[in-house]
Structure formats: structure tokens, C-alpha cells
Amino acid sequence: MSLFSFALFRSALFRVFFPLLLAVQLCLSSESLLILLSPYQNLISTFPYIMLSVVIFLSQPFNQGATGLVALLMVVSLYLIQNYVGIDDLTDIQRFTFCLLVFALPVNLFLIHFLPEKRLLSRFGINYLLFILFQVVWCWLLLEQLTNENVSWLWSAYLKPLPSLSSSPLLLIIISMALTLVSGFIVLFRNSNFDHTIFINLVFCTLALVFFDTPAIPAICFSLAATLLLLSIITSSHELAFIDQLTELQGRRALEIEMEHINGLYTIAMLDVDHFKQFNDSYGHRTGDEVLRLVAQIMKQTEGNASVFRYGGEEFIILFKGKNSNQCLPYLNELRSKIANYDLVIRDHHERPILDKDAKIYSQDVGEHKTVNITVSIGVADSINARTKRHDLGTDEVFKAADKALYRAKSGGRNRVTNLRFA
Numbered sequence: 027m028s029l030f031s032f033a034l035f036r037s038a039l040f041r042v043f044f045p046l047l048l049a050v051q052l053c054l055s056s057e058s059l060l061i062l063l064s065p066y067q068n069l070i071s072t073f074p075y076i077m078l079s080v081v082i083f084l085s086q087p088f089n090q091g092a093t094g095l096v097a098l099l100m101v102v103s104l105y106l107i108q109n110y111v112g113i114d115d116l117t118d119i120q121r122f123t124f125c126l127l128v129f130a131l132p133v134n135l136f137l138i139h140f141l142p143e144k145r146l147l148s149r150f151g152i153n154y155l156l157f158i159l160f161q162v163v164w165c166w167l168l169l170e171q172l173t174n175e176n177v178s179w180l181w182s183a184y185l186k187p188l189p190s191l192s193s194s195p196l197l198l199i200i201i202s203m204a205l206t207l208v209s210g211f212i213v214l215f216r217n218s219n220f221d222h223t224i225f226i227n228l229v230f231c232t233l234a235l236v237f238f239d240t241p242a243i244p245a246i247c248f249s250l251a252a253t254l255l256l257l258s259i260i261t262s263s264h265e266l267a268f269i270d271q272l273t274e275l276q277g278r279r280a281l282e283i284e285m286e287h288i289n290g291l292y293t294i295a296m297l298d299v300d301h302f303k304q305f306n307d308s309y310g311h312r313t314g315d316e317v318l319r320l321v322a323q324i325m326k327q328t329e330g331n332a333s334v335f336r337y338g339g340e341e342f343i344i345l346f347k348g349k350n351s352n353q354c355l356p357y358l359n360e361l362r363s364k365i366a367n368y369d370l371v372i373r374d375h376h377e378r379p380i381l382d383k384d385a386k387i388y389s390q391d392v393g394e395h396k397t398v399n400i401t402v403s404i405g406v407a408d409s410i411n412a413r414t415k416r417h418d419l420g421t422d423e424v425f426k427a428a429d430k431a432l433y434r435a436k437s438g439g440r441n442r443v444t445n446l447r448f449a
């Protein structure tokens with residue numbers, strides 16, 4: 027199974043630049059695209075509804091209620107744009123309705139970034155829905171009030187378009203672009219799937235706003251946004267199933283699938299952090315988590331074409347395909363010594379209990395901070411059958427052998443690599 031492509035989809039740069047690239051491409055090719063798609067007008071105006079409905083439908087079983095909410099906002103907005111706001115002879119009230127809509131949509135999308143809880147049926151989710159309802163009622167009352175008034179001054183004073191750019195009000199385009207820009211920075215900074223969902227919608231809402239009077243472009247924008255939302259649901263489900271949230275390494279399920287398909291020569295290295303329970307007891311679980319993240323970061327740099335997995339707790343697996351255990355020892359010894367030589371700075375050790383005298387974790391005070399050195403033990407085994415000399419050991423046997431090697435590394439004094447073939 028190739029996880030490379032999904033790792034790419036999860037990177038912050040991809041999450042920001044791919045929608046932007048699509049948007050730019052759409053701008054550049056809008057004329058030829060419109061000619062190409064002109065026989066399919068009906069399909070183009072229906073397609074975003076189909077895609078957004080699929081997103082709303084899938085968001086429930088995939089436990090992504092807030093993505094469903096975002097898609098719902100998009101459906102309602104598109105429906106209002108297509109059915110209640112004509113393109114040509116807009117009355118003042120229609121223009122005003124349009125302005126309220128294209129102001130409210132990006133602002134409400136943007137606000138979802140800051141919902142502390144992203145589930146729809148939570149205190150925050152329900153408050154958010156009530157807030158939207160409040161805006162709808164307020165807009166409706168305002169429009170009722172203005173029906174008999176002349177509001178053209180509003181249009182000419184504040185909502186003037188810049189004809190060379192778009193027929194939509196310049197102020198609204200600037201607001202929408204500014205929110206999209208900030209949203210892009212939030213994605214770069216937090217790299218969360220959920221922020222990405224909002225960013226996608228902001229990008230294509232802004233584009234739809236700019237090209238509002240170009241037939242079919244808003245529908246194409248909403249279709250692209252819905253397609254990216256689908257991709258986002260799939261990527262985040264993949265992430266939940268296969269990626270360990272703490273270390274961002276591939277998780278146990280990914281390893282199991284890898285092992286189902288593996289054959290031929292390979293080596294398994296089982297790595298366990300030494301005295302980790304004592305570390306947790308001394309410095310707290312959160313600092314323990316930092317150590318696991320650090321070990322994972324160093325493991326990612328293992329050479330020899332290694333694939334790294336978090337097996338569970340403080341245990342990790344390194345898989346080397348096409349190599350016997352003897353060939354992997356230099357890479358593993360280098361990894362072991364890199365971890366042992368890393369001076370981990372404990373930031374808030376004053377609040378933690380101090381290690382007792384026979385602590386097995388080596389620590390020293392350096393000025394304000396305490397530095398700690400963590401060690402790991404590694405057990406190694408490969409798929410070569412000692413009896414037949416062929417690579418035909420079953421994965422269970424290789425795992426058992428690596429586990430046994432790890433046990434020997436621990437009982438032999440820890441901070442060492444033990445290869446069962448040569449033990």
C-alpha cells in the first residue's frame with residue numbers, strides 16, 4: 027500500500043496551494059472552459075448540488091458533521107444565487123440581497139475556524155446554528171424594511187464595482203479575499219483537515235464572487251469546492267485509520283496491511299523506549315508525549331529505506347524491505363546513538379517531581395533547564411529461515427523473533443541493538 031500520496035495530501039503546503047492552483051487555472055482557462063462546456067449547461071448547474079449532497083451525506087458516517095455544515099451553507103448560497111439573484115436587470119433590493127449573501131457566506135465560513143468544538147451537535151455547533159438563524163431573520167427583517175425605500179445610494183456609495191475586475195462590489199471582493207488569505211495562513215500554521223475544508227470553500231466562494239456575472243462559473247466553482255471537500259473527507263478518514271495522531275507516524279493498522287502483502291527478504295526492528303514508565307512518573311505524561319514525538323522525528327530520519335510505524339505505547343517498528351538484519355544493523359545503531367545523544371530539555375521541571383537517586387534516566391541541570399537523555403532498546407529479526415536458509419518465515423514468526431531480540435536487549439542492559447540471528 028502506498029501511503030506517499032496521502033502524506034502529500036496532508037501536507038500544509040499542498041492544502042493551501044492546490045486549491046489556489048486550481049483557482050488560478052480556472053481563471054486562466056475560463057473562456058475556453060465555458061466554450062467546451064456550453065452544451066452541458068443543465069449538467070453544470072446541477073452538478074454542484076449532486077456533489078455537495080454527496081458531501082453532506084458522507085459527512086455523517088465519516089463523523090465530519092462540520093464539513094457537512096459547510097457544504098450545507100454552500101448549497102443554500104448557491105440556490106439563492108441561482109434562483110433569487112438574476113444576473114442582468116437586478117433591482118436594488120436584489121442587489122442588496124446579493125451583497126448581504128456574499129458578505130455573510132465568507133464571514134460565516136471563516137468563523138468556523140474558531141469554533142472550539144467542530145461537531146455540529148455540540149454546545150458550540152448549536153450556538154453557531156442559532157447565530158446563522160439570527161442573521162437570516164435579521165436580513166429578512168431588513169429587506170422587508172427596505173422594500174419601499176430607495177437604496178441606490180448604498181450601491182453607489184459603498185458597493186461600487188471595479189468594472190475592469192468584476193461586476194461584484196469591490197469592497198466585498200476585498201473582504202472575501204482578506205478572509206481567504208487569513209484562512210490560508212491558519213492552514214499553514216495549524217495544518218488541520220478541518221481548517222483546510224473552510225479554506226477550500228473560501229477560495230472558491232471568492233472566485234465565484236469575482237466571476238459572478240459569467241454564466242456557469244459560480245456553479246463550476248462550487249463543483250470544484252465540493253470535489254475538494256470529498257477529497258478532504260477521504261484524506262481525513264485515511265488519516266484517522268492509518269496515521270498515529272501523536273507522532274504522525276503510520277500506525278498499527280497501516281503496519282498490519284503492509285505485513286499482509288509482504289514477502290521475500292525483509293527485516294523487522296522493534297524499538298522500545300527504556301524506562302519510559304519512570305520517565306512519565308518523573309516528568310509527567312505530557313513531557314512523555316513530547317519524548318515519543320521526538321523519538322518519532324529521529325526515527326523518520328533512519329537511513330536504509332526504512333518505513334517507520336508506531337506499534338502502540340512506547341513501541342515502534344522499523345521495516346526494511348529487501349535487506350537482511352545484518353545489513354540493517356549500521357542504520358539501527360546510528361539511530362540508537364542519535365537518540366541517546368540527544369539532549370532533551372525539560373522546560374518546566376520545577377513543577378515536576380525530581381528523579382530519585384537511582385534514576386535510570388540520565389539527567390543534569392544546565393542553568394535554568396534540566397536536560398535528559400533518553401535511550402532505546404532495539405530487537406531485530408529478518409525473514410530468513412535459519413533451517414531452510416530461504417526467506418520464507420511467516421510474519422508472525424519474524425515478529426516473535428524481533429520481540430524476543432528486544433527482550434534480550436532489555437535484559438542485556440538496554441540502550442542496545444540485539445540481532446537474534448547473531449545473539
Ligand SMILES: Nc1nc2c(ncn2[C@@H]2O[C@H](COP(=O)(O)OP(=O)(O)OP(=O)(O)O)[C@@H](O)[C@H]2O)c(=O)[nH]1
Pocket residue numbers: 272298299300301302303304306310311312313314315318338339340436
Ligand atoms: N506519555 C505517554 N506514555 C505512554 C503512552 N503510551 C504508553 N505510555 C506509557 O509507557 C509506559 C510503558 O511502561 P513499561 O511497559 O512498564 O516499560 P518501561 O517503563 O519503558 O520499562 P522497560 O521497557 O522495561 O525499559 C507506561 O507507563 C505507559 O503508561 C503515550 O502515548 N504517552
